[in-house]
Each structure stands twice: as structure tokens, then as C-alpha cells.
Amino acid sequence: MSGYDLVVFDLDGVVYLIDEPIAGAPEAIGRLRSSGTAVAYATNNASRRAPDVAAALTKMGVPAEPAEVLTSAGAAASLLAEKLPAGAPVLVVGADALRAEVRDAGLTPVETAEESPAAVVQGYGPDVGWRVLAEASLAVRAGALWVATNTDRTLPSPRGPLPGNGSLVAVLRTALDRDPDLVVGKPEPALFTTAASLAKAKRPLVVGDRLDTDIQGAVTAGMDSLLVLTGVSTPADLLAATPDRRPTFVAADLSGLFEPADDLRLPAKPAAGWTLTREGDSATLDGSGDPVAALRLLCVAAWDGESLHAGSDAARDLFRAWSL
Incomplete structure (x- = not known):
């Protein structure tokens, strides 16, 4: 860690699974904070706002401030506020957190295509169903801008991978026969570059569990990355990774943050045994x-x-x- 002045953590599959901390994660982040290294959290999950994420982390034994948390929901709302006039109607597909972010950005959340939304913003929500997806389909066909917070196919859980926002986006992609106009979250680099800018970091390290979002986003942003094997991507996935999805380091879990860099670096040096x-x-x-x-x-x-x-x-x- 002596080579980095900021660590940007993904959350699901890195720090916790659903609402349970991953073994050793609170201790590792606590040790990092004690050393004086800045931390940030960048999550594609649009079902919680930054203060709620920070509170949940703190409850798990990972003290966090809302300013340290960047969510795809907040980033999507900010982007829409830049593109649309104040008060513009936006059809929200997702959780209440995404709806609140849209409202706080000065836009008007709506629920039906009949309200002539200027945009559809789609994020993960455990209660998203056919009815709101149908309204979103009609709105996009009528000309609304379609913005997805992220396209993660799955979410990690203690029981195994569960459908993520990418699976819900795929429903509309199938119905509309096209892709979203914009995808805001990882692997787009904005969450990482924003975290580095806010911390005034010159040498950030990204830590994630997904090659197709966390690691690809870090590569795109020109940042070093550490893949941990506590979430979605598997050893077989890493062996098949294309150059744009190859991490700088790989470790079993967050304890790797405190191992010698050359021992974790890819391509590897000879390994003991x-x-x-x-x-x-x-x-x-x-x-x-x-x-x-x-x-x-x-x-x-x-x-x-x-x-x-x-x-x-x-x-x-x-x-x-x-x-x-």
C-alpha cells in the first residue's frame, strides 16, 4: 500500500455480500484507515443512497462518511440534470433511492409513459416488475432518453449470483431491440475518476470482484487494480480475461492489500511450491x-x-x- 494514496473499493462481493460483511473486510479497511490512506466506495448498486450506504457500512464495522460513497444512482441523476431542463419528468425504473436522487437533482420522477417523460432511468430494485418495465418500454419508443445506471448481469449473494440490473436492462433491450442510450456506472470510468478527484489522489488503487465492471473500469481510467476472489469473477474468468479486463494484482481477499506488491502482481513471478x-x-x-x-x-x-x-x-x- 506504500505506493498508493487512495483505495477505491467496490462494495458487493468485496466488502459485503448483501448485508453481511465478508470475513476480514472490516479489519482490513480499518487497518488501511489507521495507516492514513484515504478510502472511497464506488458501487453500481442503485438501490441505496450514499448516506444509507455509509450508515450500513458503519453498522458492519466499516466506518464511512457519505462523502466517501459514490453510487451509480447519484451519478445517473447528476447526468440527467445536465442534459434536461429543471423539473423535467423522468420515468424511474428502480428503487426509492434512485427516485430520491432524481428528485434531489431538480427533476420530477414519474411512473407512466402517459406523463410524457423526457428520459427513462433504470437501476436495480428488488421490486421491479413487468408493469414499470412496460411503461419504460412505451416511453423509450415515444422518444425518451434511456439511461441505465449499470449493466451488471448478476449480484453476488451468500446463496450464489442473483439477477442484477443488467438482467433487467436485458428485458427492455429485448423488447426494444436496442441498447440504452447511456450507461453510467462501471465499467465507465466516471465513478473512479470522480473519487480520485475528490480525494486529490495522484496514485489510486481500485479494488473489485468483477472483471467486467470494476477491473475494466480501472483499466479504462488508467488506474491499477486488485481483483479479490470473494465475489462474482472466478479463477476461470481471470484465466480467460481479455487485456482490457486484466487486473494489476489478484488476491484471495482484502488481506492482499498488505502483502508485498510483487507477490500479487500479474504476470506472476515463480510461486513457492x-x-x-x-x-x-x-x-x-x-x-x-x-x-x-x-x-x-x-x-x-x-x-x-x-x-x-x-x-x-x-x-x-x-x-x-x-x-x-
Whole structure:
């Protein structure tokens, strides 16, 4: 951490799962704060406002201020306020938090296409159903600007991935046969660049659990990133990652923030207990040891397009666990 002056955390799958803190996360963030490193939280989840997120984090043992939290709901409302005249009607698909952000931005939340909305803003909400999606479809067909807070296909949970806003956006995409006009949240870089600007940070680090949002957003923003394996993206996903979705570092969880950078960096240096033999277009993993160290080592070969093989019992166990 000595090389960074700000850490921007994703929340779902990094700090907590739904409303339960991930083991070790409060302690890791507390240690980071004690060292004097600034922190921020950037979430695509549009179902809570910044003060509510900060209060929930504090209750979990992660002290946070509303000013440290950036949400896709707030960013979407700000964007609409820049594009539309004051008081313009906006059809809101999502939770009450998104509706409140739209209202606070000086716009008028509406519920039906008959109210001639100038825009439709769509974010995650656990109670979003067919009726409001139908109204949104009619409004977009009539010419309303369609803005999505984010397009995460899933949300992490203790029971496994659940449908996210991207799945709900897909309903309208299918009905309308087109994409949203604008997507505000990650992988767009705005949440990260705003966090860095507010903190006056010159060397920020992004921490996330999703390659297609957190890590891609960091790459787009030109920031280093740490992928933790406590949420959505799996080892198999990392091995198949395209260059625009490859993190700077990978760790099992937030304890990686306090490990030597070179031990976590990708492509990896030789890992204790593991050997990787590369011949032609294939690579064989032998030995045993830390699973994440093996994963970092395998990235070297996988990203070069080589086929991966297990040469020891421990390696075969990992391959089975990772569905390779």
C-alpha cells in the first residue's frame, strides 16, 4: 500500500455480500484507515443512497462518511440534470433511492409513459416488475432518453449470483431491440475518476470482484487494480480475461492489500511450491501450495494462449475446483 494514496473499493462481493460483511473486510479497511490512506466506495448498486450506504457500512464495522460513497444512482441523476431542463419528468425504473436522487437533482420522477417523460432511468430494485418495465418500454419508443445506471448481469449473494440490473436492462433491450442510450456506472470510468478527484489522489488503487465492471473500469481510467476472489469473477474468468479486463494484482481477499506488491502482481513471478513447465503451446502446473499463487502463475500461460494441464494431485484438485 506504500505506493498508493487512495483505495477505491467496490462494495458487493468485496466488502459485503448483501448485508453481511465478508470475513476480514472490516479489519482490513480499518487497518488501511489507521495507516492514513484515504478510502472511497464506488458501487453500481442503485438501490441505496450514499448516506444509507455509509450508515450500513458503519453498522458492519466499516466506518464511512457519505462523502466517501459514490453510487451509480447519484451519478445517473447528476447526468440527467445536465442534459434536461429543471423539473423535467423522468420515468424511474428502480428503487426509492434512485427516485430520491432524481428528485434531489431538480427533476420530477414519474411512473407512466402517459406523463410524457423526457428520459427513462433504470437501476436495480428488488421490486421491479413487468408493469414499470412496460411503461419504460412505451416511453423509450415515444422518444425518451434511456439511461441505465449499470449493466451488471448478476449480484453476488451468500446463496450464489442473483439477477442484477443488467438482467433487467436485458428485458427492455429485448423488447426494444436496442441498447440504452447511456450507461453510467462501471465499467465507465466516471465513478473512479470522480473519487480520485475528490480525494486529490495522484496514485489510486481500485479494488473489485468483477472483471467486467470494476477491473475494466480501472483499466479504462488508467488506474491499477486488485481483483479479490470473494465475489462474482472466478479463477476461470481471470484465466480467460481479455487485456482490457486484466487486473494489476489478484488476491484471495482484502488481506492482499498488505502483502508485498510483487507477490500479487500479474504476470506472476515463480510461486513457492509450484512449477509451471511450458512447452510449445501447452503449460503444465506441478507441485502444491497457495491456490492463488498457482492462479497467478497460470495467468502467464493462459494469457499467451497456451493450453493448461495439471501435473500433480494438488494441481488436479485446483483444476476441478475451478472447473478447468
